[in-house]
Amino acid sequence: MWEDVVVTVALCNCNLGTITVLLGAHNVEIGELGRQEVWVHHRILHPEFNETDEKDLMLLQLRDEANLTPTVGTIPLPR
Numbered sequence: 886m887w888e889d890v891v892v893t894v895a896l897c898n899c900n901l902g903t904i905t906v907l908l909g910a911h912n913v914e915i916g917e918l919g920r921q922e923v924w925v926h927h928r929i930l931h932p933e934f935n936e937t938d939e940k941d942l943m944l945l946q947l948r949d950e951a952n953l954t955p956t957v958g959t960i961p962l963p964r
Contacts, residue, residue, distance in 0.1 A: 909956035
């Protein structure tokens with residue numbers, strides 16, 4: 886359903902170039918079993934983002950859908 890979208894904080898957007906997302910990783914220093922690295926296709930900042938705790942959200946649309954596994958899943962969000 887939403888296997889190609891990641892929710893993160895917008896403050897992470899500070900002048901980033903091309904980025905990837907690590908999914909299913911608990912330690913980025915080691916290559917864990919089940920870890921997925923996916924390129925980000927598009928970033929969508931909250932339209933009212935203002936560098937405070939409020940509305941500090943950004944959606945990352947992934948280039949490819951994530952593989953849903955025991956370590957990578959989706960969560961329901963309110964509309």
